[in-house]
Amino acid sequence: MLEWLQDRLSRQHGIAIWVIKQCDDTTLHLCGKGMAEGTERMSRRRRTLARGTFVGPVRIGEHHEVLHSDLFARLPLRDELRLIDEREAEYAGRRYHVSWVPERCWRFQGPLISQPQRNDGKLRFVSHEDVASIREKTAASSAQAMPPRTSDGWSLAARDDD
Numbered sequence: 001m002l003e004w005l006q007d008r009l010s011r012q013h014g015i016a017i018w019v020i021k022q023c024d025d026t027t028l029h030l031c032g033k034g035m036a037e038g039t040e041r042m043s044r045r046r047r048t049l050a051r052g053t054f055v056g057p058v059r060i061g062e063h064h065e066v067l068h069s070d071l072f073a074r075l076p077l078r079d080e081l082r083l084i085d086e087r088e089a090e091y092a093g094r095r096y097h098v099s100w101v102p103e104r105c106w107r108f109q110g111p112l113i114s115q116p117q118r119n120d121g122k123l124r125f126v127s128h129e130d131v132a133s134i135r136e137k138t139a140a141s142s143a144q145a146m147p148p149r150t151s152d153g154w155s156l157a158a159r160d161d162d
Contacts, residue, residue, distance in 0.1 A: 015045050018081045019060050020074040020091075021101045021127065022112050028081075028089055028096040029073075029112045029127045034060035036075060049077055061103055071107060086124050099125040 014035025022029040036045055038056040048054040054075055057066045069075060081091045089098050099114035105127060112127040 013042065014059055015042060015049060016078040017049060017058070017075045018078060019058060019072055020076065020081075021072055021105065023073050023096075026097055027099050027114055027125075028091060029099050029101050029114070030089070031060060031072070031101045031106055033078070034058050034075070036069070037066070046077070049075055060106070065103075065106075067106060071109070086122070097125065099127045101127040105129060 014037040017034050017036050019031040019034040020028055021031050035058070036049055036054055036056065037059055038045055040056075045054065045056075052074060055069055058069050058072065058075065059066050076091065081089055083089045083098070084095075086100075087098055089096050097114070099112075101112065105112060108129050110133075111130040113130045114125045114127055116123055117126045118124075
């Protein structure tokens with residue numbers, strides 16, 4: 001009876017994870033630490049996280065915002081990713097540069113780019129939305145836009161309110 005109750009209560013706790021928004025060849029776009037939550041057993045959630053097949057709510061950020069796992073590329077357990085410093089991390093047997101993803105980009109569903117930024121005299125990389133493809137599409141569609149139509153003899157008549 002006690003084991004059943006402990007298991008039931010432990011389902012409400014989250015599992016400590018890192019939240020990776022995008023993983024490039026040399027760069028991890030890292031949102032930060034989070035919690036994988038859900039109603040299934042902790043052991044089952046751990047297994048799905050280890051396999052990379054977890055689907056469910058992820059609690060992240062200062063305000064403990066809850067987002068769906070589909071928004072993120074990877075959700076490794078905290079001990080699977082080692083942060084060396086603000087700019088480097090070890091994950092899956094490799095060393096990566098770290099680019100921090102600001103909260104406004106967590107819901108963005110396109111590619112991210114990394115740009116250097118100085119903060120308190122320290123150099124750090126920050127991820128931003130890559131909107132180059134959107135600009136190209138917009139430029140291409142405006143170039144192919146139809147020329148304005150010439151008047152075909154019709155005009156608006158003055159309204160007679162009398």
